[in-house]
Amino acid sequence: MGDGAVDDNGGFAVDQLVTPWNLSISSGHNLLRDPHHNKGLAFTERERDAHYLHGLLPPTVFTQELQEKKVMHLIRQYEVPLQRYIAMIDLQERNERLFYKLLVDHVEELLPVVYTPTVGEACQKFGSIFRRPQGLYISLKDKGQVLEVLRNWPQRFIQVIVVTDGERILGLGDLGCQGMGIPVGKLSLYTALGGVRPSACLPITIDVGTNNEKLLNDEFYIGLKQHRARGEEYAELLEEFMTAVKRHYGEKILVQFEDFANHNAFELLHKYRNTHLVFNDDIQGTASVVLAGLLSGLKLLGGTLSDHTFLFLGAGEAGTGIAELIALQISKQTGVNVEEARKKIWLVDSKGLLVSSRKETLPHFKLPWAHEHEPVNSLLDAVKEIKPTVLIGTSGVGRQFTQEVVETMSSNNEKPLIMALSNPTSQAECTAEEAYTWSQGRAIFASGSPFDPVTYEDKVFVPGQANNAYIFPGFGLGLIMCGATRVHDDLLLAASEGLASQVTDENFAKGIIYPPYSCIRTISAHIAASVAAKAYELDLASVLPRPNDLVKFAESCMYSPTYPNYR
Ligand SMILES: NC(=O)C1=CN([C@@H]2O[C@H](COP(=O)(O)OP(=O)(O)OC[C@H]3O[C@@H](n4cnc5c(N)ncnc54)[C@H](OP(=O)(O)O)[C@@H]3O)[C@@H](O)[C@H]2O)C=CC1
Numbered sequence: 001m002g003d004g005a006v007d008d009n010g011g012f013a014v015d016q017l018v019t020p021w022n023l024s025i026s027s028g029h030n031l032l033r034d035p036h037h038n039k040g041l042a043f044t045e046r047e048r049d050a051h052y053l054h055g056l057l058p059p060t061v062f063t064q065e066l067q068e069k070k071v072m073h074l075i076r077q078y079e080v081p082l083q084r085y086i087a088m089i090d091l092q093e094r095n096e097r098l099f100y101k102l103l104v105d106h107v108e109e110l111l112p113v114v115y116t117p118t119v120g121e122a123c124q125k126f127g128s129i130f131r132r133p134q135g136l137y138i139s140l141k142d143k144g145q146v147l148e149v150l151r152n153w154p155q156r157f158i159q160v161i162v163v164t165d166g167e168r169i170l171g172l173g174d175l176g177c178q179g180m181g182i183p184v185g186k187l188s189l190y191t192a193l194g195g196v197r198p199s200a201c202l203p204i205t206i207d208v209g210t211n212n213e214k215l216l217n218d219e220f221y222i223g224l225k226q227h228r229a230r231g232e233e234y235a236e237l238l239e240e241f242m243t244a245v246k247r248h249y250g251e252k253i254l255v256q257f258e259d260f261a262n263h264n265a266f267e268l269l270h271k272y273r274n275t276h277l278v279f280n281d282d283i284q285g286t287a288s289v290v291l292a293g294l295l296s297g298l299k300l301l302g303g304t305l306s307d308h309t310f311l312f313l314g315a316g317e318a319g320t321g322i323a324e325l326i327a328l329q330i331s332k333q334t335g336v337n338v339e340e341a342r343k344k345i346w347l348v349d350s351k352g353l354l355v356s357s358r359k360e361t362l363p364h365f366k367l368p369w370a371h372e373h374e375p376v377n378s379l380l381d382a383v384k385e386i387k388p389t390v391l392i393g394t395s396g397v398g399r400q401f402t403q404e405v406v407e408t409m410s411s412n413n414e415k416p417l418i419m420a421l422s423n424p425t426s427q428a429e430c431t432a433e434e435a436y437t438w439s440q441g442r443a444i445f446a447s448g449s450p451f452d453p454v455t456y457e458d459k460v461f462v463p464g465q466a467n468n469a470y471i472f473p474g475f476g477l478g479l480i481m482c483g484a485t486r487v488h489d490d491l492l493l494a495a496s497e498g499l500a501s502q503v504t505d506e507n508f509a510k511g512i513i514y515p516p517y518s519c520i521r522t523i524s525a526h527i528a529a530s531v532a533a534k535a536y537e538l539d540l541a542s543v544l545p546r547p548n549d550l551v552k553f554a555e556s557c558m559y560s561p562t563y564p565n566y567r
């Protein structure tokens with residue numbers, strides 16, 4: 001340091017270059033600031049001796065259970081969901097294991113906080129609640145250097161990437177760079193619900209601009225202030241990203257595409273499904289969770305899948321993805337070809353029922369569903385014409401299942417199965433209360449975001465939560481633990497069967513078609529085992545020899561958030 005370099009600005013002149021050095025082994029103050037190793041007041045006396053912590057903490061020593069009780073008490077005092085979300089993110093950044101302990105032990109209470117619906121609001125207000133950056137941002141400015149950007153991430157051993165470009169965040173539309181809340185939230189579920197180690201999870205947002213004018217005009221917007229790149233410019237950045245990911249992390253890195261707009265989502269899945277271990281949660285994970293609900297729902301409805309008629313409101317990623325998996329399952333069960341099986345499934349988009357006379361103007365992913373029929377413009381008319389036994393909402397638009405729609409479903413069916421899958425809660429096609437009331441307590445109902453139980457004529461109805469969060473953590477764990485190299489549709493069917501197998505007679509007696517989230521770790525282990533078993537059968541697994549008991553193996557692979565003892 002030369003003469004004159006020192007001033008009152010922290011000891012350095014403002015224009016002096018300084019090396020941001022750090023110690024490599026955490027101890028003392030650094031240990032308390034390291035969220036991966038920090039235990040806060042739970043450091044024991046011995047650990048405080050060994051790691052120079054005396055004086056840096058108040059003298060009391062808490063158990064992890066007491067810490068957990070204290071933080072839950074604190075979080076419950078916040079009435080505004082976003083405050084709870086911020087408290088949880090703060091905890092994650094301060095003490096990662098305590099964060100996951102809370103999430104594992106209070107999953108039903110905290111899922112709506114770190115995931116839908118609150119994560120939607122967090123993304124909308126991301127700029128104002130943004131504290132420390134989470135996840136990795138790759139923008140158009142990084143073109144030509146994506147590999148170098150990946151190398152900046154502190155962890156080298158990564159097993160799962162969840163990536164978004166922010167264009168279709170839940171049913172909230174284009175939130176650009178603020179969509180980062182989604183990969184962060186999804187990956188915290190990978191750990192809490194599926195047991196994948198947090199250090200092996202990498203949330204990524206690809207910023208190619210946004211077409212959200214409000215964000216473009218917001219001086220505090222954190223992303224690129226330009227309209228979205230399309231066509232070749234977009235494809236080139238994604239190609240560079242996918243190549244760099246495989247080069248840096250190897251063949252078996254799982255890439256989960258999340259909340260891309262459908263014009264890119266189908267293309268990316270199609271392009272990379274034969275070269276990478278990729279999976280689109282909105283198309284495939286949603287399909288698997290809904291099929292599981294239908295498989296278990298048949299116990300209440302009666303008949304086989306092929307005895308039913310399905311009508312969707314929304315013919316995008318979720319709608320056509322679910323429809324295709326149902327058709328595949330019907331085809332496998334009955335031996336009819338998939339084209340024939342599709343005839344039991346109808347979809348309505350923003351312009352009405354998909355019918356053959358619209359074929360000229362439909363994108364490729366809707367074409368298989370343009371059946372022979374007169375044009376039908378409204379959902380209500382479609383319900384009257386098609387007489388579905390199952391009605392599924394994947395439109396991203398709230399309150400489309402009107403009283404008349406639900407009443408028509410109920411007059412055609414003793415037990416109408418109604419799923420309002422759109423997220424967050426504001427976009428649900430109907431509420432649980434509406435479904436039970438308008439069907440006079442006869443509907444079997446599930447929604448994408450959670451609803452509280454409803455009392456109708458003195459009877460309590462517990463709605464199911466048909467959310468891909470049931471599937472992707474266990475599905476990903478299954479792929480990782482057997483070293484799968486590609487995702488095959490049969491693995492999705494296996495995941496559905498794994499989930500459906502976890503619904504108990506006690507659940508059925510209450511009219512529930514999904515098992516409670518409180519058992520999610522066991523459920524995930526069964527899903528993982530079912531997926532891995534299928535991967536071994538299809539020769540897609542590379543971890544050999546095949547473990548005999550795949551459920552036990554899955555459980556043994558799961559991360560535990562209990563504190564370790566430090567030497
Ligand atoms: N519960 C869960 O696990 C999941 C829920 N979702 C939710 O599903 C919703 C849709 O997602 P996704 O499929 O990816 O979105 P897409 O944008 O791919 O598809 C939306 C579809 O809804 C149609 N639509 C929009 N408005 C209307 C309307 N007023 N009437 C009829 N149809 C309409 C669109 O029609 P058009 O094609 O004509 O534009 C399109 O076909 C989102 O809210 C998302 O949060 C998604 C994945 C998982």
Ligand SMILES: CC(=O)C(=O)O
Pocket residue numbers: 116169170171259281282422423448467468469
């Ligand atoms: C749940 C989910 O993936 C979605 O709403 O997009």
Ligand SMILES: [Mg+2]
Pocket residue numbers: 170258259281282
């Ligand atoms: Mg999604």
